[in-house]
Amino acid sequence: MSKILLLNGSAHVHGCTATALEEMIGIFEAEGFETELIQVGNKAIRGCIGCGSCSSTGKCVFNDDLVNEVAPKFESADGLVVGSPVYYGSPNGTIISFMDRLFYSTSFDKHMKVGAAVVSCRRGGNTASFDVLNKYFTISGMPVASSTYWNMVHGFSAEDVKKDLEGLQTMRNLARNMSFMIKAFADKKSEYPIVEKASFTSFTDGK
Secondary structure, eight states: OOEEEEEEOSSOTTSHHHHHHHHHHHHHHHTTOEEEEEEOTTSOOOOOOOOOTHHHHSSOSOOSSSHHHHHHHHHHOSEEEEEEEEETTEEOHHHHHHHHHHHHHOOSOOTTOEEEEEEEESSSOHHHHHHHHHHHHHTTTOOBOOOSSOSEEEOSSHHHHHHOHHHHHHHHHHHHHHHHHHHHHHHTGGGOOOOOOOOOOOOTTOO
C-alpha cells in the first residue's frame, strides 16, 4: 500500500495546523493510502550545522530527536506533507530546523516523491511561509501538489479553522490532487525522466 507521511510543525497537537492535516488524512485514507502523522513542532530540534558528517555515516550527527527516526519513513513514503503555523511571516523555527537536517542528511533519491506544504495563520504571513516550505521539494526533484487556492487555512484556534470552509475545501482538494499524482507516477515509474547529476558548479577557482 502506498504511504503518505505528514509532519505537524506546530507545537499544538490539536491546533490549527493539525486540523488542516486531519482534513487531508480523511481524503488520503478514502483514496486507499496509508498515512502517518508525526508531531514535530513540540520537540527539541536543533538546527543543521553543515558539518557534512552525514555524507559518510548516512545519518545526522545529532541524535537529539526524530530526524534519524523519520528519515527511513520518508525514504519509504510516496508523498510528504509538511504543515506549519506562521511565526513572524515564516514557518515555525522547529520545523525549519527539522527539514534542514532531514533533507541535508538523507542521500536517498527523492525524485518524483510528491510533496505538499500546508500553512495556518490567523491573518498574514501565509504565502511567505508557503514559499519557504515548498523550496525543500523543488530543490529535490519532488513534484509539488497544488489545490484550488494556496494550501492554507485561517484561524486563531482549531475551532476557527473548522469555520474556514474554503480553507478546509482547499485541504480536501489538495489531498485529492496529491493522491492522483502519486497514483499516476506509480503507473509510469518505468518512464521517469533521466536525472543528470554530473555537474556541480561551485566556482572554487574564484573566477
